Amino acid sequence: MTKNKREDILEAALILFAERGFDGTTVPMIAEKAKVGAGTIYRYFENKEFLVNSLFQTTVQQFSNTLKQDFPYTTTDIREQFRHVFYRMIEFANNHVHALQFIDSHSNTYNLDDKSNQMFEEFLDFFRQLLEDGKKQGIISPLPSDALISIVYGAFSHLFKIIRLGVIEETPSLLEGVEQSCWNAIRVY
């Protein structure tokens, strides 16, 4: 028995929301997986919506922290910064198998409240900053930063979706190749 039931509930909810979506997940399902009574969930979260939002916010925060950890702020080498971010994303995807899927399938949905959406925006700002710096240096494509983010993030999340599904195997050389591909997509020639 874990001492922290709140954590148990969040962990169970993360897996279920990631796999089945918000509406496809019932509160009793979460309770069962978390090994708590259904009523217990309401001791920790006002209702199901507060639960997703709380979960979304902490998950985005975790993701954000992972990217920023040891980020080479001092260098002006955009290529190096990009590689850092990309490999941190990989690390996050591997260490929190369901978190990426959860964020992906729930961002910008009608279930989320303003705060959740705002936190996700702030998370994106980190990418925007990196890209803007690169553009100033003439290294990154002059396309809108949000478009470039879509390309890299869209590619990345779709890739991990098929890895999760077992379509392709995650190997160091695959990841290296994909990282280079993504860089090629956004760099200037």
Next chain:
Amino acid sequence: MTKNKREDILEAALILFAERGFDGTTVPMIAEKAKVGAGTIYRYFENKEFLVNSLFQTTVQQFSNTLKQDFPYTTTDIREQFRHVFYRMIEFANNHVHALQFIDSHSNTYNLDDKSNQMFEEFLDFFRQLLEDGKKQGIISPLPSDALISIVYGAFSHLFKIIRLGVIEETPSLLEGVEQSCWNAIRVY
């Protein structure tokens, strides 16, 4: 009043499933949007699951047809074939605003039956073929085709997601730039 209620139901369902997902959409919601009685839906579809699957299959078929229309099968110029496919995808995204979103959010979910999944696989085969041809010519990156598909398709669908959300504006020069970026991501240097 349209003569074809079946079409009305499918169209209403497409929009709702795209915006709210399968589990977030209720049958009465579909009935209301299609301006038919809830019971009428059951005259055309055995149940809600048959409805999504039927819709998914026709939508994927439409998408597939769009890509193949006027496809330059005779040329060996992979670059030209890629551009064709990419611009057809754009055309489809614009002419069927909710279709892309629907396919994206429902492919590989537990709501779909084997036939739906199989049709989606066959749809992907078209991309696989194109990429394999390019690899033989030494023009396309030797990464697994499914990874390359993820990169291009993931980037594309994410891009249209933010266009839909109004984050960026869809202009010819944006699309041109993104097409080039995606090509840069998968080509060999």
Next chain:
DNA sequence: GTCAATGGAATGAATATTCATTCCGGAACC
């Protein structure tokens, strides 16, 4: 008038949420 098509109320199953009750750790008392 016949009969298939239709709409939407009715039904029963599932679901989110509530709440009366149980459980448990530790304080207070002997």
Next chain:
DNA sequence: GGTTCCGGAATGAATATTCATTCCATTGAC
């Protein structure tokens, strides 16, 4: 130390609501 109380945490059965599906009276085409 042992025993009794107490307060808050936890529970899951009960309730209220929502949903997919069915049913049937009405409509309208022929």
